[in-house]
Amino acid sequence: MSKLSTVIAFFTGAAIGGATVWYITKERYAQLAEEEISSVKEAYAQRESKREKAEKAMSQYQGAEDEDTPATDGPVTPAVTAKVTEKGSISEYAQRIQNGEPLEYSKTVVPTKTGAQEKPAQSENSGDVPYVISPDEFDELDGYTAISLTYFADGVLSDENGVIIDDVEEIVGDDLNHFGEYDEDAVYVRNDAKRCDYEILKDERKYAEFRKTLPTNI
Structure with missing residues (x-):
């Protein structure tokens, strides 16, 4: 080709x-x-x-x-x-x-209001009765005074200066029975009526023993 x-x-x-x-x-x-x-x-x-x-x-x-x-x-x-x-x-x-x-x-239903509206539920703590709070809540509110108290083995409650608290129920109610809820040796109580937070520390001594450690002029 x-x-x-x-x-x-x-x-x-x-x-x-x-x-x-x-x-x-x-x-x-x-x-x-x-x-x-x-x-x-x-x-x-x-x-x-x-x-x-x-x-x-x-x-x-x-x-x-x-x-x-x-x-x-x-x-x-x-x-x-x-x-x-x-x-x-x-x-x-x-x-x-x-x-x-x-x-x-x-x-798309629009609910209609019938009758009186329900009242909001009141707080469990109305302010008349002191109640236990957590350690984190202690001294957290503005306008509330933080006070430290001592609870002795013989049932005496006193302030830091050894002054005995006579009106225990008015100050802390029955909350002295709540040791151990947050701390074995301390309980924290809020009193809304007095606007105070109380730190109550347990002392294994009797009040008389503690009293001996204080100056005689107190």
């Missing part, structure tokens, strides 16, 4: 191959375009279906609302207003339909 024939055969094969590739590429892109168009048409159809469903539901809802609302020549009474409000706004109703949410009136 001559060189000319070889060259002609080469270019002829290249042309045929290129035409084949072009044809296959054309068919592939045509298929992709058709799939894209179908996808767009399907999405549009779904959106139109939702819109028609919402409009239909709104129409039914409006009709039911008109039936429930009694005719009146004067202003709408509060009772009627509350009844209509229970179903929520039409826009909210339609929005829930478009979002595929269940149509439950309970989601």
Whole structure:
């Protein structure tokens, strides 16, 4: 075979191959375009279906609302207003339909206030009775005085200077029985009436022994 024939055969094969590739590429892109168009048409159809469903539901809802609302020549009474409000706004109703949410009136119900409102529960500690607090709460309130007391083995309660507390119940109530709740040798008591926090430390000595350690002029 001559060189000319070889060259002609080469270019002829290249042309045929290129035409084949072009044809296959054309068919592939045509298929992709058709799939894209179908996808767009399907999405549009779904959106139109939702819109028609919402409009239909709104129409039914409006009709039911008109039936429930009694005719009146004067202003709408509060009772009627509350009844209509229970179903929520039409826009909210339609929005829930478009979002595929269940149509439950309970989601937009506006609770009506009936009767007297409940009074807030009073604090467990009304301020009349001293009560035990944690060590972290001691001396934490502004305007409260922190006082240290000592509780001796013979049942005497005194301040730091050895002055005996006579009105124990008024000062700390029955909280001397609460040693060990937070600390074995200490209990902390708050007296709201006197605006005082008491730190009561346990002393294993009797008061008379402690008294001997004090200066004679106290």
